[in-house]
Amino acid sequence: MPLHTVLLMSGTVTKVLQLFASLSILIALHEFGHFFFARLFKTRVEKFYLFFDFLFPISTLLNFSLFKKKIGDTEYGIGWFPLGGYVKIAGMIDESMDKEQLALPPQPWEFRSKPAWQRLFIMLGGIIVNVLLAIIIYMFVFGIYGEEYLPVQNAKYGIMTDSVARTIGLRNGDMITAIDGKPVKRFNEIKSDIVLNEAKTIQLKRDGQDVTVDIKAGTIRSMLATSKKGSFIAPRFPMVVDEVTKGSAAEKMGILHGDSIVAVNNVPAAFYDQFDSTRKALAGMPIAITVVRNGQPVELKGDVPKEGRLGLGFMDLTRYFHLETIKYSPVEAIGKGFTYTYEQFTNYLSQFKMIFTSKEVKASESLGGIISFGKIFPEQFDMERFLTLTAFVSIILAFMNLLPIPGLDGGYVIFLLFEMITGRKVSEKVMEKATAVGLVILIGLMLYANGLDIFRLFKK
Numbered sequence: 001m002p003l004h005t006v007l008l009m010s011g012t013v014t015k016v017l018q019l020f021a022s023l024s025i026l027i028a029l030h031e032f033g034h035f036f037f038a039r040l041f042k043t044r045v046e047k048f049y050l051f052f053d054f055l056f057p058i059s060t061l062l063n064f065s066l067f068k069k070k071i072g073d074t075e076y077g078i079g080w081f082p083l084g085g086y087v088k089i090a091g092m093i094d095e096s097m098d099k100e101q102l103a104l105p106p107q108p109w110e111f112r113s114k115p116a117w118q119r120l121f122i123m124l125g126g127i128i129v130n131v132l133l134a135i136i137i138y139m140f141v142f143g144i145y146g147e148e149y150l151p152v153q154n155a156k157y158g159i160m161t162d163s164v165a166r167t168i169g170l171r172n173g174d175m176i177t178a179i180d181g182k183p184v185k186r187f188n189e190i191k192s193d194i195v196l197n198e199a200k201t202i203q204l205k206r207d208g209q210d211v212t213v214d215i216k217a218g219t220i221r222s223m224l225a226t227s228k229k230g231s232f233i234a235p236r237f238p239m240v241v242d243e244v245t246k247g248s249a250a251e252k253m254g255i256l257h258g259d260s261i262v263a264v265n266n267v268p269a270a271f272y273d274q275f276d277s278t279r280k281a282l283a284g285m286p287i288a289i290t291v292v293r294n295g296q297p298v299e300l301k302g303d304v305p306k307e308g309r310l311g312l313g314f315m316d317l318t319r320y321f322h323l324e325t326i327k328y329s330p331v332e333a334i335g336k337g338f339t340y341t342y343e344q345f346t347n348y349l350s351q352f353k354m355i356f357t358s359k360e361v362k363a364s365e366s367l368g369g370i371i372s373f374g375k376i377f378p379e380q381f382d383m384e385r386f387l388t389l390t391a392f393v394s395i396i397l398a399f400m401n402l403l404p405i406p407g408l409d410g411g412y413v414i415f416l417l418f419e420m421i422t423g424r425k426v427s428e429k430v431m432e433k434a435t436a437v438g439l440v441i442l443i444g445l446m447l448y449a450n451g452l453d454i455f456r457l458f459k460k
Contacts, residue, residue: 011379018377027085033129041118044109047088051079057439123412130398137391143333147326150187157236160273178203220360248311253302259291283308369450406438
């Protein structure tokens with residue numbers, strides 16, 4: 001099996017394991033939130049399960065668990081169906097649809113016997129824990145690792161552009177200074193500023209001149225559609241060789257660590273974008289690479305393999321650019337945890353709203369299921385990255401559970417708020433029917449989102 005195939009499989013396995021670990025932690029803690037408030041208000045919890053012990057949403061089909069143990073009134077277990085989890089709270093209409101219990105007179109330990117404000121906290125428990133978890137993770141990340149970013153002015157070679165960026169008039173080497181006239185401080189915020197604010201113009205420096213580029217209609221949609229293929233823009237960097245793969249075409253040509261590539265077939269190629277486009281065009285053909293070694297130009301000749309890979313690795317971007325690092329004291333990290341969680345939540349809310357309000361964003365192109373979640377994790381495990389992504393997914397889960405759809409926590413919250421405002425409790429019959437409809441909606445959304453993922457895989 002070719003090495004690159006083995007590495008690809010290894011990277012995929014790493015992504016899957018990270019996704020599984022992250023979701024398992026988040027689901028268990030989400031359900032613990034419900035469990036904690038239920039027990040706080042002396043409400044009996046009959047089951048606490050990570051994953052479902054039935055074929056969700058049909059609670060009577062394929063009922064078995066991988067592990068279970070009863071402690072007190074609660075059965076703790078791990079289900080076989082790995083798409084969620086649940087706590088079965090006595091006297092509550094949930095995904096188990098246990099109508100027999102609800103037909104009996106209410107008992108003091110049941111959910112339905114508790115005051116509305118206590119039931120509200122029980123229903124919000126999972127969301128509260130997800131938000132608190134994100135805050136705590138961000139506190140630790142900022143407290144331990146600090147915050148590192150590339151100031152826009154430190155991207156001294158300008159930008160590299162993908163096809164979408166070039167269609168609106170951006171060029172390699174441009175130095176972006178502002179979006180819609182508002183100065184940009186951090187390079188990694190340029191793309192999100194354009195998308196979230198549906199920006200109309202980009203201000204930049206080109207060959208020492210001030211230039212304004214108009215962002216035409218359809219650009220943001222194209223940016224989102226190609227986000228997995230290109231990066232819209234990236235910091236431009238010079239071609240200094242860091243690694244040469246053993247047995248590769250580059251090694252046979254005599255390229256060494258530390259060589260600075262300046263030309264390919266006498267065409268200037270001092271920057272990655274120049275080198276990459278020329279290399280791809282010469283796949284399966286002879287190539288002459290000019291490098292600067294010990295201050296002197298050296299020409300090296302060879303052939304480009306048919307797949308176009310020469311076997312070169314280049315210096316990490318931190319070797320070219322001065323990154324700003326912010327260190328936080330324990331007290332500052334606590335404050336940053338709260339503010340950053342708020343920023344991430346509002347940013348995600350803005351993205352979600354764009355599905356319904358923006359002409360640029362299409363649900364069929366923006367929504368995704370479990371495969372899309374898996375793709376956000378890196379192919380190589382990095383603790384800081386894993387923690388940051390887990391915190392972000394926790395925010396997503398909190399947001400999605402807050403949606404006012406019966407069957408989700410937010411659906412129950414709507415009914416409880418109605419009861420608290422009007423003083424009238426929603427009937428159990430209405431709750432049963434609403435939950436059944438909500439579950440159908442949820443299954444439809446799950447099938448749609450995951451179906452889009454599968455369609456995209458085959459589309460490739």
